[in-house]
Amino acid sequence: MVIDLLKSHASVRSYTDERLSIETVRELVSAGQHAASSHFVQAYSVIHATDEAVREKLGEFSKNPHQFNGAGAALIFCADFHRLQAAAAMHDRSIDFTHAEALLVGTIDVALFAQNIAIAAESKGYGICYIGGVRNNPADISKLLKLPDGVVPMFGMTIGVPAKVNEVKPRLPVDAVLHENMYDASNFEEVLREYDTTMTTYYETRSSNQKLAGWTEQMADFLESPQRPYMKEFLRDQGFKFE
Numbered sequence: 273m274v275i276d277l278l279k280s281h282a283s284v285r286s287y288t289d290e291r292l293s294i295e296t297v298r299e300l301v302s303a304g305q306h307a308a309s310s311h312f313v314q315a316y317s318v319i320h321a322t323d324e325a326v327r328e329k330l331g332e333f334s335k336n337p338h339q340f341n342g343a344g345a346a347l348i349f350c351a352d353f354h355r356l357q358a359a360a361a362m363h364d365r366s367i368d369f370t371h372a373e374a375l376l377v378g379t380i381d382v383a384l385f386a387q388n389i390a391i392a393a394e395s396k397g398y399g400i401c402y403i404g405g406v407r408n409n410p411a412d413i414s415k416l417l418k419l420p421d422g423v424v425p426m427f428g429m430t431i432g433v434p435a436k437v438n439e440v441k442p443r444l445p446v447d448a449v450l451h452e453n454m455y456d457a458s459n460f461e462e463v464l465r466e467y468d469t470t471m472t473t474y475y476e477t478r479s480s481n482q483k484l485a486g487w488t489e490q491m492a493d494f495l496e497s498p499q500r501p502y503m504k505e506f507l508r509d510q511g512f513k514f515e
């Protein structure tokens with residue numbers, strides 16, 4: 273049942289030595305491509321890092337060496353307007369992806385593509401973990417992967433046979449995220465307190481990396497100051513100028 277599979281997701285950060293074959297990666301990517309795509313632009317590419325030296329550099333640049341080196345497959349997901357530029361050039365035309373909307377379209381497209389791949393991989397018994405750490409050093413990663421103008425690395429994903437399976441993390445109550453007819457924040461304090469209790473119990477009792485923490489305070493700690501403030505300039509350098 274697809275819903276049971278979705279609800280059993282837990283990121284996997286430790287894999288056996290088994291590598292995914294090229295055929296398996298191609299099968300997963302093909303499933304990913306069947307995600308919906310805004311205006312059918314298919315504005316994404318994925319780099320499959322098979323060379324050990326490239327994987328090592330990705331681990332170093334993203335500050336995730338353990339995950340990149342140990343994974344059965346290492347993928348870097350990019351929003352991609354370069355191929356669309358090539359499509360337009362076939363008609364002696366050029367495209368404009370300098371506006372913020374283009375970046376949103378590429379970001380949404382690549383996320384849907386990636387999540388389809390994640391579900392396809394999990395349906396075959398693999399574990400996955402997204403690696404936003406790719407944006408810790410997007411310029412060096414872009415140089416390493418020879419990403420052209422119009423292509424930005426958004427996140428990575430490791431896939432492999434799980435060596436260690438984590439407990440499923442409880443999500444926010446449905447009542448915190450589902451609104452009827454209009455946005456309603458009136459129950460937030462109540463549901464967020466309830467969720468803090470749930471998460472504190474989860475963190476205290478999970479089998480590894482136990483800690484004493486609620487969710488709301490962790491979010492306050494994380495979001496109090498801006499993350500990766502260099503991203504705007506990096507995106508501009510890759511051609512996304514936010515005009």
Ligand SMILES: Cc1cc2nc3c(=O)[nH]c(=O)nc-3n(C[C@H](O)[C@H](O)[C@H](O)COP(=O)(O)O)c2cc1C
Nearest residue numbers: 281282283285336401402403404405406427438441
């Ligand atoms: C875009 C994105 C980037 C992420 N980056 C990382 C990462 O760099 N390292 C990591 O260990 N987990 C990363 N994660 C995994 C999240 O920490 C994880 O999904 C979240 O804590 C929920 O846990 P679960 O996936 O086990 O349910 C990322 C997830 C997403 C969606």
